[in-house]
Amino acid sequence: MSETRHPHPSEVTPESIYVNRRTFIKRASLAGIGGSLVAGGVWARQKNAPRVEGTFDDDLTPWETVTGYNNFYEFGTGKSDPKKNAQDFRTDPWAVEVTGEVREKRTFPLEELIDGLTIEERIYRMRCVEGWSMVIPWNGFMLKDLIERLGPTEDANYIEFTTLLDRQQMPGQNSPILPWPYVEALRMDEAMHPLTILATGVYGKDLPPQNGAPIRLVVPWKYGFKGAKSIVKIRFTKRQPRTTWNEAIPREYGFYANVNPDVDHPRWSQATERRLGEFFRRDTLMFNGYGEVASLYEGMDLRKYY
Ligand SMILES: Nc1nc2c(c(=O)[nH]1)N[C@H]1C(S)=C(S)[C@@H](COP(=O)(O)O)O[C@H]1N2
């Protein structure tokens, strides 16, 4: 990467929490990465072995941070609340309703919905609107592959994702901190971009509940809040759907939510970020470093469409 040199994480973090990708791969293969690693769950029932897609030289954020420092307001607003409060969350059986402008309009058991789709490992930089970032080895499939299978109609311009609404299991939904259930959406061309995935795993295991088990959206060039967790409904729409954070605080959270160091959040700058596990802040990169998506927004004023 051509950005200014930042200290190597091993220079500023204790060796024990420093995970090098190569060591990880070695360890993972020793443990037998993939289906045999865990019993039950979505990941284990996937027939195809994960394929590692591309290479990436940023160090991975350690498992403990990826699964212990989360935003999932259904389970509390503190960063350590989701891990604590989501442990008994039931993700099996799980079904996803597919509706709206689409040929295959019905409710699918999760296994059937994703059966046969190619699961890969995708190591993505993730950037939260709050200013922290991580590098996460997701396991998932291209949303595009699922969309092609479902067959949206010509009127499908957007795709909407809805999180489970369950006030018993998700205590946060008893407080009006957000309009529930959590909803996010993408324009169809964003959804069809090969970088956009639905993740079912992380670090070669099923997603832990706090990370959005059993299936969640991952869009690496957008702020983390676009990545709706624990999805129970996928709806194809003609018009731009209402989305949770945009509806809650429109001035602060736009529909597009593209990572953009030049457009500040009204209450803080978005120019830099703190990669969790590192000491010094890094410059935030346009589109979180995924410049290949720029063509999706050609001719759009990204200050207006933030
Ligand atoms: N349903 C739901 N999805 C959600 C959230 C949430 O509160 N509820 N938080 C979002 C935010 S703000 C971020 S930064 C990411 C965090 O994902 P992670 O905990 O797996 O890192 O999840 C996103 N998806």
Ligand SMILES: [Mo]
């Ligand atoms: Mo976030």
